[in-house]
Amino acid sequence: MAPKTESTASGYWYPDGDxxxxxxxxNLLRRYRSAETAMRARTRASMRMNETDLVxxxxxxxxxxxGRAVRPVDLARVLDISTASVTAxxxxxxxxxxxxxxxxxxxxxxxxxxxxxxxxxxxRKTLGPMHQRMLAxxxxxxxxxxxxxxxxxxxxxxxxxxAADGDxxx
Numbered sequence: 001m002a003p004k005t006e007s008t009a010s011g012y013w014y015p016d017g018d019x020x021x022x023x024x025x026x027n028l029l030r031r032y033r034s035a036e037t038a039m040r041a042r043t044r045a046s047m048r049m050n051e052t053d054l055v056x057x058x059x060x061x062x063x064x065x066x067g068r069a070v071r072p073v074d075l076a077r078v079l080d081i082s083t084a085s086v087t088a089x090x091x092x093x094x095x096x097x098x099x100x101x102x103x104x105x106x107x108x109x110x111x112x113x114x115x116x117x118x119x120x121x122x123x124r125k126t127l128g129p130m131h132q133r134m135l136a137x138x139x140x141x142x143x144x145x146x147x148x149x150x151x152x153x154x155x156x157x158x159x160x161x162x163a164a165d166g167d168x169x170x
Contacts, residue, residue: 049096056089072086
């Protein structure tokens with residue numbers, strides 16, 4: 001193989017290529033994760049919530065849009081916290097005006113947790129513009145490109161999940 005010269009290093013004889021290296025892709029993934037982490041911190045700060053409370057609120061809003069009732073035990077399961085911890089969490093969400101307790105629509109013995117309209121509006125105001133930019137970016141991809149990105153992200157999630165599962169096996 002010929003030594004790299006100024007002309008070959010610049011791509012004069014061989015195309016530099018538009019593709020990213022494996023390291024470039026992994027660095028971009030890290031950059032995305034850092035940006036998302038910073039965005040979540042800004043959201044928590046602006047809404048004066050901790051991470052668990054924010055995850056709980058997002059779950060409540062998603063389930064409400066899907067027309068599903070959320071019992072405290074459902075929140076405990078989703079968040080992987082104790083029933084005592086979920087009671088404290090619901091107390092905080094209620095105190096801060098993000099959610100309220102209500103009777104279960106079909107089971108008189110049970111209660112549900114419902115996000116408030118004000119909280120839904122605050123989340124939409126806080127995250128709406130960012131979500132619109134993200135949707136526009138994905139909408140700008142071809143069907144083939146979306147399939148590649150989806151396959152890549154699913155594979156990365158599996159790889160990280162397998163690493164975490166393997167870490168606990170020893």
